[in-house]
Amino acid sequence: MARRLRAVDPGFIVAAPVRLVFARNISASPEQVFRALAEDVPGWTEWFAAVTLARATGGGSGREIRLRGGTRFVETVLVAKAPEVYAYRIDSTNAPGARALAEEWRLTPRGTGTRVRWTLAADGTAPFRFFLTLARAGLGRAFRDAVTSLDGYVSRR
Numbered sequence: 001m002a003r004r005l006r007a008v009d010p011g012f013i014v015a016a017p018v019r020l021v022f023a024r025n026i027s028a029s030p031e032q033v034f035r036a037l038a039e040d041v042p043g044w045t046e047w048f049a050a051v052t053l054a055r056a057t058g059g060g061s062g063r064e065i066r067l068r069g070g071t072r073f074v075e076t077v078l079v080a081k082a083p084e085v086y087a088y089r090i091d092s093t094n095a096p097g098a099r100a101l102a103e104e105w106r107l108t109p110r111g112t113g114t115r116v117r118w119t120l121a122a123d124g125t126a127p128f129r130f131f132l133t134l135a136r137a138g139l140g141r142a143f144r145d146a147v148t149s150l151d152g153y154v155s156r157r
Contacts, residue, residue: 002072002092004040005121006100010087011102016121018129018140021134022143023117030107031043032115036154037086037105038077047153048146063088071095091140097128116147 013019026033036043041063044054053066057074065073072094079087090101098121108115120139122132132139 001073002094003098004092005090005095005098006102007076007091008089008102008121010102010104012089012100012102013119013121016100016102016123018122018124018132020077020120020122020132020139021117022140023115024111024147025110025115026147027113028151029112030109032154032157033105033107033114033116034083034086034152036150036157038080038082045155047149049112049149050142050146059078062091064073073101078102079104095128096130097125099124099128116150118143118147 014129035049041054041056044051044065050067051065052068053064056062057064061077062078063075065075067109073090075088075090076094077086077088079085085104085106087102087104090098092100102121104119104121106117106118106119120132122129
């Protein structure tokens with residue numbers, strides 16, 4: 001059953017009790033990466049293996065995301081500043097123990113490519129926060145694999 005989470009603003013991304021930050025350099029330009037993140041929401045299923053459904057809602061002001069294993073998110077876009085930042089908060093989820101969640105994708109030019117930095121900001125029950133710290137390595141692998149796949153995805157488009 002989906003539960004409503006606390007609404008947060010972009011400041012939560014730097015102030016959250018749990019922050020997991022991952023970064024990787026890829027060859028695609030920031031503009032290409034931003035388009036794939038913010039404008040081609042259904043395309044997430046092509047490059048992010050954990051995502052089984054991704055669709056824009058509210059004319060692009062929100063998203064609905066489903067992951068393998070059944071986790072669901074309803075999200076609101078907080079920042080869509082091309083080609084630098086794409087951030088959203090999770091408004092509701094069926095993930096147990098979550099109280100507030102937001103994610104930020106920060107894109108920085110690196111030579112002819114992009115440094116992609118993903119921040120997962122979270123608050124929740126003590127077991128939820130502990131689970132996230134235990135899941136850090138797995139989330140890092142998922143990020144690395146997804147961004148590598150994203151690089152190939154945008155080069156084919």
